[in-house]
């Protein structure tokens with residue numbers, strides 16, 4: 001599904017601000033994988049997503065999606081394959097547009113960018129889809145998205161993302177800004193959609209328990225490298241203290257605080 005071949009990213013190369021955010025990353029993601037990604041602040045998790053989505057060009061290396069070299073494919077074209085959700089619930093939706101207009105935009109993207117008109121049939125489809133969110137949004141098609149709560153907005157973003165028919169989801173701490181109840185709702189919906197649409201997913205989280213409980217593989221990043229890659233089998237016997245201990249032993253530093261990994 002996705003192959004990352006010796007990828008690196010250096011910001012401001014050759015200047016005093018030069019920063020190596022990713023160093024020689026190799027990763028193969030299989031179809032249907034759900035990979036959780038953990039690592040301390042600044043370890044390169046979001047940068048990795050920015051390179052996969054094409055938001056930033058790579059400094060070195062290659063990216064292949066379904067065997068096709070996409071290293072120089074622009075972001076908007078990769079967006080037909082890759083759906084991305086951010087921590088900030090306001091990022092994935094247009095506040096000044098109605099729920100139905102947001103949905104038709106996402107739906108059109110799923111039709112490879114064809115402009116699809118909003119008619120009774122589409123409204124019915126959207127009502128049905130919105131119902132799955134169990135947030136009462138099916139009765140509010142004409143409301144502007146700016147009126148919604150953070151949790152409602154993130155759930156809508158998730159629905160819009162799957163309606164745009166991506167093959168892969170990149171979730172960057174997408175429940176971190178929500179209260180525990182809404183975080184749980186959005187996480188449940190995420191699992192439901194991944195299952196229903198057979199998506200391949202990568203999810204960055206600072207919630208170690210989530211990293212352990214969800215998915216079939218766990219990556220830990222540190223200082224621009226993947227320092228740990230655990231299989232579903234290895235994850236089974238994992239606990240949060242064990243994961244923190246692994247982090248410390250790889251870092252070979254006793255003074256590494258648990259918070260380095262556990263901050264949210």
Ligand SMILES: Nc1ncnc2c1ncn2[C@@H]1O[C@H](COP(=O)(O)OP(=O)(O)OP(=O)(O)O)[C@@H](O)[C@H]1O
Nearest residue numbers: 011019020021039040041042043044045046047048
């Ligand atoms: N656009 C940019 N310009 C310059 N430096 C950047 C840019 N984006 C990221 N960096 C730097 O690259 C490094 C990795 O950042 P990144 O955002 O990928 O970390 P992260 O693992 O997502 O951290 P967090 O958990 O805080 O979100 C950091 O040192 C960061 O300052």
Ligand SMILES: [Mg+2]
Nearest residue numbers: 045046047172
């Ligand atoms: Mg980040």
